[in-house]
Amino acid sequence: MRRAGPREDSVASAASSGPSGRTVAVIAVVLAAVTAGSAADALGLSPLRHFYLLPVLWAALAGGARWGGLTGLIAGLLQALVVLPGIEWFGFGPESLDGLLSMITPLSFGLLVGRLVDESRARDIRLRAVLDLQRSLNRDLALEDRLRLAAEQVRVALGAIRVSLVIGDAVESAIVVTAPVALDFDHGSAAAWTLCTGRAIYADDLHGDGRFAPCSGDGPFPVRGLVLPIESGSGRLGVLAVERAKGFSWAMRDGARQMAVHLALGVENARLTLRQRHFADELEAKVAEATDRLADLDRAKSEFVSVVAHELRTPLTALQGFSELLLARAVPPERASRFVRHLHTEAQRLGRIVGELLDLSRIESGGTLVLHREAIDVNELLERNAELFAAQHRDHRFEWTPCLGVPALEADRDAVDRMLKNLISNAVKYSPGGGRVALTAGPSDDHADMLELAVEDDGVGIAARDLPRIFDKYVRITSPETAMVRGLGLGLALVRTLAEAHGGMVEVESLPGKGSRFRVLLPV
Amino acid sequence: MPEPWPAVVRAGIAVMAACSAGLLVQALGRGWLSSVGHALASAAVHGGLLAIGWIVAVGHPPRWRKGALWLAGILALASVASRFTPWGSLLYLALPILFLRAGARHAALRWVGVGLPAELRPVALGLAAGAFLGAHLLVSASMTLGYGIRIVNPGQYLAAAAYDLGANALSAEWLFRGALFSHWWRRWEFWPAASASTGLVVLRYLLDPALPGTIEVRAGAVFYMTLLGFCSCALRASSGSLLPGYLATTAFFLAYRMLIQ
DSSP states (O other), X not given: OOOOOTTSOSSHXXXXXXXXGGHHHHHHHHHHHHHHHHHHHHTTOGGGGGXXXXXXXXXXXXXXXXXXXXXXXXXXXXXXXXXHHHHHHHOSOHHHHHHHHHHHHHHHHHHHHHHHHHHHXXXXXXXXXXXXXXXXXTSSSOHHHHHHHHHHHHHHHHTOSEEEEEESSSTTTOEXXXXXXXXXXXXXXXXXXXXXXXXXXXXXXXXXXXXXXXXXXXXXXXXXXXXXXXXXXXXXXXXXXXXXXXXXXHHHHHHHHHHHHHHHHHHHHHHHHHHHHHHHHHHHHHHHHHHHHHHHHHHHHHHHXXXXXXXXXXXXXXXXXXXXXXXXXXXXXXXXXXXXXXXXXXXXXXXXXXXXXXXXXXXXXXXOOOOOEEEEOHHHHHHHHHHHHHHHOTTEEEEEOOOTTOOOEEEEHHHHHHHHHHHHHHHHHTOTTOEEEEEEEEEOSSSXXXXXXXXXXXXXXXXXXXXXXXXXXXXXOOOGGXXXXXXXXXXXXXXXXXXXXXXXXXXXXXXXXXXXXXXXXXXX | OOOOHHHHHHHHHHHHHHHHHHHHHHHHOOTHHHHHHHHHHHHHHHHHHHHHHHHHHHOSHHHHHHHHHHHHHHHHHHHHHHHHOGGGGGGGGHHHHHHHHHHHHOHHHHHTTOSOOSSSHHHHXXXXXXXXXXXXXXXXXXXXXXOEEOOSOHXXXXXXXXXXXXXXXXXXXXXXXXXXXXXXXXXXXXXXXXXXXXXXXXXXXXXXXXXXXOHHHHHHHHHHHHHHHHHHHHHHHHHSXXXXXXXXXXXXXHHHTTEEO
């Protein structure tokens, strides 16, 4: 039953461009033309009797098949008033045949010319609509705004009462735009059905179609629905749903299909452009971040040089001073012995600084650390360090409980010792008011086959924003409470390097004002 | 909406029974009784057409029965009254008013086109189309078949005009364009729906015992009712209202009533 009518709107705009307000004028001209034609016929001026075709031609050119056909029908009916009595009176002869042909000619002429006019108009409108669609979809707007413009253009081009564009592969996550704007998208609608199944639908009356939820229109006109999947080479992108009163001609359906194809291209292009823009923004942000990081690093390096100079100068000044005293005058043995102890302590300090600088040099050069792996008793190592630091820092309370289930660790003893010393030293330094420093060792709960050495304190803690960079070289996080803390900013970088050299890692959890917990995880 | 056809069949049987009863009374009765029988048969046919249209348009029996029976009652009263005095035909004029009131009250009737169109242009077009076809009929019949054109008895002419307004054109427009065309147009395209509806209109007039039996008249009836049917369907489809088609049909029949043999 779904045949296209002889000329049911080729495209809405083509049909609506008819001489709507000129109907009476057309009829008057037809009457005049036919009268003139009949008069010419009666007078024997046979070439002029086809004068009635002129208004039919005009109506067909101006209004297409609908108005051409109507004018032709009126012209034919008027001819009948002359032709039929002639047949009745004089019988059927060659003139009667001529008269009957004259009756039929205007109708067929009007329909034929009108149809050609409609087709050419419809093609013109379709091409223009497709160009407009491409322009809208390429505008520098958000995808949703571009789609809104496109939906409105499809609505105008097809003379639809409503057009919905659903972009996405699932009803819940799809972008839905409608023209005119509607607030809701019914999950039981024909558009949702096509989105799920990927099949095109033509419904004679969406309102009365039991398969779908009723649509908005419930007037004296059926609401025809055409729902097409929008597909590109990469798959289904969404759905184009067009609701129209009074039906779709085949030309209109073809037009809608073409628009769906162009929508697919446009949506694909728009998505690609947006993705490129997003990528460029991301890249720009990353470059800016890297630049900031480099600037930070440069600043840290400058500070480092200044700190190193200061750190070297302090023991050197002491060494120089005490050695000059010993050389310049005779010093009592007890005093000389004290001076020598000072000299020894400062030399040790200098040695530590030089050692750290050497480590730094090794890290900087990217060379691998040579590890001397041996079986280590972790409990013994922790106990010794706890006792050592407890003896030096009386204000702090060192907690250590030997763990019986600790597996044997194959690692470089010096490296593990230095990691522990660095972490404990940091815990002490960043707990300026004293407090608890807890040392624990045992199998890791969250990393299989890893041994965990943890150092926990109740110190000043570290802000979340600083956590990502505390293991970087030269970085020292300072606060008013820890402004007096000295160091090169290499301790944690060294801990990480040593842990990674063992195939392990180091992690930190910290809350400002509550303390920190560093975990060294080493494979067993 | 459930399919209305079982109810239509039941209503059709009831109409045929009522019509047969009327015709029986007409055949057996004498004088005024015969007139009443004829009036009842005529009222049964038009009431039946209106009731079937109501069923197709509205659907469920509880929603159509009251309105349809009410209209059929008035139709029967008008039909009987018109047999005794031409002024009785004025009762027919109540029917279009009742229809307009029903259209304003029931949303389902607006769905089939009972209501005024949004603009005046289709109304003017309907009147022009009906007047054109009517004029064409008059000229064609007078020139070709030798029919005369005049109003012999103004009273009878007005009675016939009232009958056309309240029963003939109203039932045709209501059933064939309002109910059936609207029903099919929601399922098919325009042309199949208009063809089916127009085919039934032509059949209804060919079966009308009031139509003269000559071949020329029957051919003319087919020709003009086909044109009028398509024209009314187009007007209903473009305006969303039955009024332009109703006016076209009325204008045509007003011209037709002027023909005398």
